[in-house]
Amino acid sequence: MGEMMVEVHTARHIADRTWRFLVQRNLVDPPDRLPARPLFYVLPRRERVILAFDPLALKSVDRLLSPRTLHHLSTALGGRRVVTMNSRGVFFQIAYWPTPSAPLSSQPLDLAQQPSPLHVPIGVTKKGPLWLSLPEMDSVLIGGSRRMGKTRLLHGWVQALLHGGEAMLILWDGKGGVEFGRYADRPGVVVDPSDGREGLERVFAEMSRRADLFQQGGVPSLPEYVRRTGDRLPPLVLILDEVAFLPEEAQEVLTDLVAKGGAFGVYPVLATQRPDAQAVKGLVRANLSTRIAFPVPSVHDSMVILGRPGAEKLPKRKGRLLLIWEGRLVEAQAFRVSLPDAGAVRPEAATLLTGRERRLVEAAVRLGGWFRIRQVAEVTGESRDWVNKVARRWEAMGYLTPVQVNERGHRLGRRVTEGLLQAAGFGGQANLADEAD
Ligand SMILES: Nc1ncnc2c1ncn2[C@@H]1O[C@H](COP(=O)(O)OP(=O)(O)OP(=O)(O)O)[C@@H](O)[C@H]1O
Numbered sequence: 382m383g384e385m386m387v388e389v390h391t392a393r394h395i396a397d398r399t400w401r402f403l404v405q406r407n408l409v410d411p412p413d414r415l416p417a418r419p420l421f422y423v424l425p426r427r428e429r430v431i432l433a434f435d436p437l438a439l440k441s442v443d444r445l446l447s448p449r450t451l452h453h454l455s456t457a458l459g460g461r462r463v464v465t466m467n468s469r470g471v472f473f474q475i476a477y478w479p480t481p482s483a484p485l486s487s488q489p490l491d492l493a494q495q496p497s498p499l500h501v502p503i504g505v506t507k508k509g510p511l512w513l514s515l516p517e518m519d520s521v522l523i524g525g526s527r528r529m530g531k532t533r534l535l536h537g538w539v540q541a542l543l544h545g546g547e548a549m550l551i552l553w554d555g556k557g558g559v560e561f562g563r564y565a566d567r568p569g570v571v572v573d574p575s576d577g578r579e580g581l582e583r584v585f586a587e588m589s590r591r592a593d594l595f596q597q598g599g600v601p602s603l604p605e606y607v608r609r610t611g612d613r614l615p616p617l618v619l620i621l622d623e624v625a626f627l628p629e630e631a632q633e634v635l636t637d638l639v640a641k642g643g644a645f646g647v648y649p650v651l652a653t654q655r656p657d658a659q660a661v662k663g664l665v666r667a668n669l670s671t672r673i674a675f676p677v678p679s680v681h682d683s684m685v686i687l688g689r690p691g692a693e694k695l696p697k698r699k700g701r702l703l704l705i706w707e708g709r710l711v712e713a714q715a716f717r718v719s720l721p722d723a724g725a726v727r728p729e730a731a732t733l734l735t736g737r738e739r740r741l742v743e744a745a746v747r748l749g750g751w752f753r754i755r756q757v758a759e760v761t762g763e764s765r766d767w768v769n770k771v772a773r774r775w776e777a778m779g780y781l782t783p784v785q786v787n788e789r790g791h792r793l794g795r796r797v798t799e800g801l802l803q804a805a806g807f808g809g810q811a812n813l814a815d816e817a818d
């Protein structure tokens with residue numbers, strides 16, 4: 382009985398606060414111009430109150446129901462969850478109590494839990510461990526602030542797909558293979574050390590080959606092709622980390638792959654800190670159906686990644702993420718993933734460079750694999766003159782690419798090669814990035 386009283390009281394508070402919010406936001410007419418009948422009816426229920434709106438009193442149902450409005454309303458209501466319904470009337474369901482961010486435990490990745498060869502690990506949700514299959518997710522965009530766990534999540538996916546043993550993997554990390562080089566000798570894996578175009582071209586070629594196969598066989602889709610021919614074309618997973626570093630020229634191929642890949646068993650997975658217009662073209666982004674956001678600083682970032690607010694409110698904890706999948710928002714704590722040592726490291730390699738030179742390489746890696754004289758000099762505190770000399774020597778030795786120039790003739794700088802990384806003893810890439818923590 383006492384509980385009921387509290388709920389009625391809370392329902393009134395919520396209704397009152399919501400009403401003021403709607404007036405302030407100009408979503409309904411001000412009080413003196415409101416019709417005589419109420420704006421909404423207040424229906425207290427167990428655990429939640431329902432507000433049933435009079436649609437005629439609303440200025441714009443679309444604006445009222447937009448994710449942005451609902452997010453701000455939820456904030457105005459102290460973090461209470463607001464769920465809407467817009468069938469046979471407009472309803473808000475508002476929880477009496479704010480939902481605390483779930484206290485999610487951090488668990489190590491256990492590949493033995495993989496439900497199928499194409500399932501990849503997401504993390505621990507409030508309902509328990511979550512794995513999703515790539516065909517279900519189709520194509521994925523991952524965003525989030527630096528060092529929050531994007532690449533580590535991808536490592537988990539690569540390891541799971543290798544464990545499953547069915548998919549072919551094309552991996553590109555925007556850092557000349559620093560991250561994914563360690564998987565290069567595994568069967569079914571191609572690590573693209575180029576500026577990203579080689580890998581993309583390769584996948585594109587395979588997609589075209591499959592398109593021809595389907596056309597010859599008169600089949601519309603991969604499952605149908607496999608069913609009729611028994612020829613099991615392996616799913617192709619294209620993982621691009623740091624897509625912001627892809628050259629302009631690669632964007633066109635990428636657009637095509639992302640738009641059509643699904644039909645040919647090609648699953649693109651793209652990660653970047655901020656997938657804004659420059660990093661991921663709108664057309665590409667629009668076609669990436671599954672979205673994952675690690676913590677970000679602003680609502681705007683969350684909108685760019687997820688298409689709705691939320692990621693800015695995540696606890697700033699490594700591995701914490703929000704996933705949009707089948708229209709639902711799921712919070713998870715990504716599994717802890719350990720990294721295998723790369724097979725290709727030569728122990729004596731580390732002695733090839735001096736400590737001073739190694740610090741230049743390290744700086745370039747941190748700068749995304751670009752060896753730009755001015756930046757590298759700045760980061761390491763070395764003189765530009767010396768850095769420039771080293772760069773020219775390394776270019777001659779094949780340790781750095783020649784200066785890359787974009788279409789518009791802008792000099793982009795030299796790129797670090799796998800050879801340089803090995804010479805620097807980072808061939809193991811043994812947590813080069815981790816040392817920065
Ligand atoms: N799920 C996790 N649980 C615990 N620690 C994690 C998790 N994910 C990442 N970390 C830690 O955070 C560090 C940074 O992670 P990661 O390199 O994946 O970040 P990132 O988002 O890719 O960063 P950047 O934008 O700089 O590439 C890792 O080296 C690891 O130590």
Ligand SMILES: [Mg+2]
Binds near residue numbers: 531532533
């Ligand atoms: Mg990363």
